[in-house]
Amino acid sequence: MTTHGAETPTEAHVEAFAADGVVHVPGAVDPSLIDEVLALADRQLAEPGPWVTDTADDPAPGRLFTSRYLWRDDPVVNRFAFQSGVAGLAARCMGSSSTRLYFDHLLVKEPGTESTTPWHQDIPYWPFLGQSICSVWVACSSSTVEESSLEFVRGSHRWEKYFAPESFDGTPGWTDDFDGEQIPDIEADRSGYDIVGFDVEPGDAIVFSSWIIHGSPGNAGAGRRVALSTRWLGDDAVWHPHPGCDPTVTQAETTAVPGQYPADDDRFPVGWSTVS
Numbered sequence: 406m407t408t409h410g411a412e413t414p415t416e417a418h419v420e421a422f423a424a425d426g427v428v429h430v431p432g433a434v435d436p437s438l439i440d441e442v443l444a445l446a447d448r449q450l451a452e453p454g455p456w457v458t459d460t461a462d463d464p465a466p467g468r469l470f471t472s473r474y475l476w477r478d479d480p481v482v483n484r485f486a487f488q489s490g491v492a493g494l495a496a497r498c499m500g501s502s503s504t505r506l507y508f509d510h511l512l513v514k515e516p517g518t519e520s521t522t523p524w525h526q527d528i529p530y531w532p533f534l535g536q537s538i539c540s541v542w543v544a545c546s547s548s549t550v551e552e553s554s555l556e557f558v559r560g561s562h563r564w565e566k567y568f569a570p571e572s573f574d575g576t577p578g579w580t581d582d583f584d585g586e587q588i589p590d591i592e593a594d595r596s597g598y599d600i601v602g603f604d605v606e607p608g609d610a611i612v613f614s615s616w617i618i619h620g621s622p623g624n625a626g627a628g629r630r631v632a633l634s635t636r637w638l639g640d641d642a643v644w645h646p647h648p649g650c651d652p653t654v655t656q657a658e659t660t661a662v663p664g665q666y667p668a669d670d671d672r673f674p675v676g677w678s679t680v681s
């Protein structure tokens with residue numbers, strides 16, 4: 406197994422990540438592992454894991470399917486998280502001495518999917534606070550911005566805003582427990598924002614801050630769009646369970662202490678560290 410990602414980011418990538426909150430790193434993950442993720446997507450669609458969102462039964466055309474927290478049980482996801490190099494890529498982009506895995510997130514959009522990923526920040530959905538928390542979103546299929554790739558409001562990680570999380574499909578859910586400022590309607594005023602997007606090929610990574618505003622369209626492409634995103638906790642991350650955050654890891658499941666660095670090797674294992 407190669408560990409591309411640990412060496413991949415150049416100075417320019419690291420600088421772009423700091424300034425923009427997002428950077429595109431082509432060819433970050435070995436193609437053999439990408440093929441394994443595509444097979445995993447087939448398996449998950451047929452037999453979903455415990456934490457799934459799925460629009461298959463919605464009236465809207467297509468299917469937006471996501472499955473998260475697979476690393477503990479699925480050997481492909483485990484290898485992807487800990488041996489592909491993405492943990493080191495995250496650490497280097499953030500300038501952190503180590504990274505711990507928060508969770509993995511498989512994202513599938515079938516061709517013709519009209520359900521979008523609405524504009525949002527990740528951090529308010531998660532039980533953590535800190536500047537050094539990011540995602541490494543790895544494309545497992547080609548996609549263009551027009552079809553289905555990700556877009557970002559460049560620099561919005563520095564806005565010092567913490568917008569209320571919202572249920573992506575508008576249905577009631579755990580996000581309803583959060584009461585806070587609503588995210589502006591970016592889509593209705595696209596020219597008012599500095600929006601940047603990336604066309605991607607299989608194995609490309611997009612590394613982005615958990616504070617940056619991002620979203621994506623449905624899938625207007627001809628093929629299935631698959632990505633595997635891993636979420637990484639850097640040096641200043643602290644455990645911050647709060648109303649309206651993702652219930653997949655609660656206080657009952659972790660030894661992490663509110664307001665402190667989450668040194669829980671069982672729930673949030675180290676993916677990369679400068680200390681051997």
Ligand SMILES: O=C(O)CCC(=O)C(=O)O
Nearest residue numbers: 512522527542621632634
């Ligand atoms: O893949 C997508 O469309 C959405 C990804 C996303 O929002 C994320 O990884 O945080």
